[in-house]
Amino acid sequence: MRASTGFRRALLRAAVIVLALLPLAAPAADEAPLTVFAAASLKGALDTVASDYAATGRAAPRVAYAATSALARQIEQGAPADVFLSADSAWMDTLQNANLVEPATRHDLLRNTLVLVAPADAGTPAFALGDAGAWTGALAGGRLAVARVDGVPAGRYARAALLHLGVWSTLEESLAQTDDVRQALMFVARGEAPLGIVYRTDALAEPKVRELAAFPAASHAAIVYPVAAVKRSDAHRDTAAFLAYLQGDAAAAVFREAGFDLAR
Structure with a gap:
């Protein structure tokens, strides 16, 4: 008993x-997974970072990739993002001025380089980026693949660089504009465009393209990737932890391997 x-x-x-x-x-x-809105050019590196973060014992974040401009507009319209990782400062400024991100959490995370690429098997020779005739010859009636120059950061950087180099008027009618930089990369990788302007990290990630030249840093605004928490009444409990992880050594190693420079 x-x-x-x-x-x-x-x-x-x-x-x-x-x-x-x-x-x-x-x-x-x-609780739903942490939702991260990130520039398309971060895919690959950020997928690895998110996976490594989950391996530390926290829930894997859900990452949505698109052009920075499209993601910022979605946040303006109330999309439930917790973290925004932009490919330029201007769109982050837009959201901060609209009181849609937490200013105290904002910082510059990464930097990148703008490059000209061609299909890897095309044998296209490198040429002086300020030589309009060389551009025309290399295109040979084809299109120059770029992200949309009226709003997508990679496209805006490309337009600024071409204007600075004095070849915009020659190339403007030859542009094949895409919704984000990864689509421009794919145009070149598939041989649908003889030339494209993308980030160096994109070129490194795609074996079917070859970098011909890097645009001078002085030809466009600095390519900076700021990150911040999106302002929400129901802030996710993992937001601060993920932002801290992005700034840590483990994430930095992944970003460096992908070709990014650290902004810190």
């Missing part, structure tokens, strides 16, 4: 412990 009573007491204690833990466990099960 005593053994039976002791057994019942042990069961009761176990039940109390389980019931005490349930309220703590429920939010983790019910």
Whole structure:
């Protein structure tokens, strides 16, 4: 009888412990994953960073990639993002001025380089970027693939560089504009465009293209990737942890390997 009573007491204690833990466990099960809106040029490197972050014991974040301009407009319209990683400062400024990101969490994370690429098997020779005739010859009636020059950061940098080099008027009618820089990269990789302007990290990630030249840093605004928490009434509990991880050594190693420079 005593053994039976002791057994019942042990069961009761176990039940109390389980019931005490349930309220703590429920939010983790019910809460949606951390949602990160990130520039298309970060895919690959950021996928690895997110996976490594999850390996530390936290829930894997959900990352949505697109042109920075498209993501910023979605946040303006109320899209439920927790973190925004932009490919330029201007769109982050737009959201900060609209009181849609937390200024205290904003910082510049990465830098990149603008480059000219050609299909890897095309044998296109390198040429002086300020030589309009060389551009025309290399295009040979084909198109120059670029992200949209009226809003997508990579496209804006490309337009500024071509204007600075004095070849914009020669090339403007030859542009094949895409929704984001990765689409411009694919045009060249598939041989649908003889030339494209992308980030160096894109060129390094795609073996079917070859870098011909890097645009001078002075020809366009600095390519900076700022990150910030999106301002929400129901802020995700992992936001601060993920932002801290992005600034850590493990993430820095991944970004460097992908060809990014650290902004810090």
